[in-house]
Amino acid sequence: MLTLALLREKTEDVKKGLAVKNFNQPELVDEIIKLDDDRKALQRDRDEAQMQMNKASKEIGAAFKSGDKAKAEELKAETAKLKEDIKALSEKHDAALEAMNKKLILLPNMPHSSVKPGKSEEDNENIHQEGEIPEFSFKALPHWEITERHDIIDFELGNKITGAGFPVYKGKGAKLQRALISFFLDRATEAGYLEIQPPLVINEDSGYGTGQLPDKDGQMYAIPEDKLFLIPTAEVPVTNIYRNVMLKEDELPKKNTAYSACFRREAGSYGKDVRGLNRLHQFDKVEIVQIVHPEKSYEVLEEMREHVAGLLRELKLPFRILRLCGGDTSFTAALTYDFEVFSAAQKRWLEVSSVSNFESFQANRMKLRFKDKEGNTSLLHTLNGSALALPRILASLLENYQTESGVIIPEVLIPYTRFDEI
RNA sequence: GGAGAAAUGGCAGAGUGGUCGAAUGCGGCGGUCUUGAAAACCGUUGACCUUCACGGGUCCGGGGGUUCGAAUCCCUCUUUCUCCGCCA
Numbered sequence: 001m002l003t004l005a006l007l008r009e010k011t012e013d014v015k016k017g018l019a020v021k022n023f024n025q026p027e028l029v030d031e032i033i034k035l036d037d038d039r040k041a042l043q044r045d046r047d048e049a050q051m052q053m054n055k056a057s058k059e060i061g062a063a064f065k066s067g068d069k070a071k072a073e074e075l076k077a078e079t080a081k082l083k084e085d086i087k088a089l090s091e092k093h094d095a096a097l098e099a100m101n102k103k104l105i106l107l108p109n110m111p112h113s114s115v116k117p118g119k120s121e122e123d124n125e126n127i128h129q130e131g132e133i134p135e136f137s138f139k140a141l142p143h144w145e146i147t148e149r150h151d152i153i154d155f156e157l158g159n160k161i162t163g164a165g166f167p168v169y170k171g172k173g174a175k176l177q178r179a180l181i182s183f184f185l186d187r188a189t190e191a192g193y194l195e196i197q198p199p200l201v202i203n204e205d206s207g208y209g210t211g212q213l214p215d216k217d218g219q220m221y222a223i224p225e226d227k228l229f230l231i232p233t234a235e236v237p238v239t240n241i242y243r244n245v246m247l248k249e250d251e252l253p254k255k256n257t258a259y260s261a262c263f264r265r266e267a268g269s270y271g272k273d274v275r276g277l278n279r280l281h282q283f284d285k286v287e288i289v290q291i292v293h294p295e296k297s298y299e300v301l302e303e304m305r306e307h308v309a310g311l312l313r314e315l316k317l318p319f320r321i322l323r324l325c326g327g328d329t330s331f332t333a334a335l336t337y338d339f340e341v342f343s344a345a346q347k348r349w350l351e352v353s354s355v356s357n358f359e360s361f362q363a364n365r366m367k368l369r370f371k372d373k374e375g376n377t378s379l380l381h382t383l384n385g386s387a388l389a390l391p392r393i394l395a396s397l398l399e400n401y402q403t404e405s406g407v408i409i410p411e412v413l414i415p416y417t418r419f420d421e422i
Numbered sequence: 423g424g425a426g427a428a429a430u431g432g433c434a435g436a437g438u439g440g441u442c443g444a445a446u447g448c449g450g451c452g453g454u455c456u457u458g459a460a461a462a463c464c465g466u467u468g469a470c471c472u473u474c475a476c477g478g479g480u481c482c483g484g485g486g487g488u489u490c491g492a493a494u495c496c497c498u499c500u501u502u503c504u505c506c507g508c509c510a
Contacts, residue, residue, distance in 0.1 A: 043471070047479040047480090050480090054478095057440075
């Protein structure tokens with residue numbers, strides 16, 4: 001959620017920024033400011049009435065104490081009108097506040113100045129590419145054939161137990177997955193992140209805090225009976241650790257990492273994109289989250305980007321980094337880098353990580369603030385990134401590292417898998 | 423799942439209808455003293471909204487109610503603790 005101060009001070013800049021994100025209701029900004037003006041006027045009136053009421057109550061109390069019952073009763077009669085006024089003004093005030101908030105949460109985050117306009121993923125900017133794309137002297141198999149040949153991931157079995165998009169990992173497939181999780185968590189720990197095991201189920205307040213609610217609930221699996229949701233990413237429970245929190249400046253930065261299963265309904269997905277491990281309803285991911293001083297967040301974004309790049313380098317997977325255009329940058333993000341690995345048999349780039357700076361957008365919703373040395377409070381900045389999402393890493397590992405007879409395990413993973421080929 | 427008790431400032435813990443945003447202690451910050459530190463002593467120490475400012479308003483787990491007036495009474499939800507039951 002954008003701050004009212006920003007809307008007021010930089011009204012035109014905000015409108016321009018939102019246009020980069022293809023947000024087409026600039027008039028909302030003016031409406032919000034107008035509603036806030038109304039609200040302030042109503043608050044002044046209500047506070048004035050409340051003050052008189054408080055004064056009268058004290059006088060009544062004093063009258064009773066001094067035994068002047070008649071005077072007390074007289075004063076009491078006078079408060080009736082005040083009471084009505086306060087009630088009416090309060091209701092109007094609350095209505096204006098609610099109307100304003102309803103509109104305010106419709107505004108997406110402002111994009112960073114480096115974000116270029118654009119409609120979709122086609123307009124994303126390729127800013128970096130490295131690693132060698134493997135060549136095969138034999139016919140390379142897509143990962144879903146490799147997994148079937150070696151019986152390490154069973155998609156059919158998942159269909160039986162749950163439905164499409166819930167594969168069953170078996171034997172070396174399960175172990176390779178576990179190895180990757182441990183590898184990623186260890187690297188995050190070495191980089192100073194505190195490992196967290198969060199709940200996989202969240203309440204409405206948490207969904208609201210990170211922006212999945214109120215209007216993206218269609219992407220989450222819900223448990224309506226308990227008003228709970230399965231997490232779409234560990235970002236949600238981990239960032240919500242800091243909901244309604246006041247940190248001290250010297251506690252910054254807060255660095256957390258978490259492995260979790262992630263659940264996504266992926267309503268509207270279809271076609272070849274969903275083949276094999278490319279798009280699942282349940283998948284594993286290691287997430288990194290940082291809560292930082294507002295002046296440091298872009299520096300930290302680069303640090304996180306470098307962390308993710310380092311993982312892919314160690315796995316020796318060819319990858320590229322995209323700076324997302326306005327249209328593809330999520331509602332809550334100011335700047336996002338996507339990481340894609342090349343999957344050698346499908347001959348496709350697969351998204352394996354998304355690293356974003358949310359600036360104060362989430363912090364404002366969550367009331368996540370810090371107190372500086374002068375005692376002033378201000379909003380913190382939040383960032384997160386996948387480091388990394390497992391299924392597509394697994395897909396490209398299987399495809400890129402395949403031999404005619406099997407799959408070689410990347411060297412850095414062997415201490416974790418304790419086998420060197422499949 | 424059943425029965426009971428509780429939820430107050432960073433922490434501990436008073437406060438059962440009236441100048442209570444809240445005693446006291448600890449902790450934090452500033453100062454006196456000291457070569458320095460400790461101890462002692464003095465002062466200070468929550469958030470939010472509003473105002474150019476003075477000031478005003480709100481907040482004692484969340485929500486609602488009674489009352490001229492609620493931390494205090496009532497309803498409800500949540501959480502914690504104790505006992506019983508069940509259980510990885």
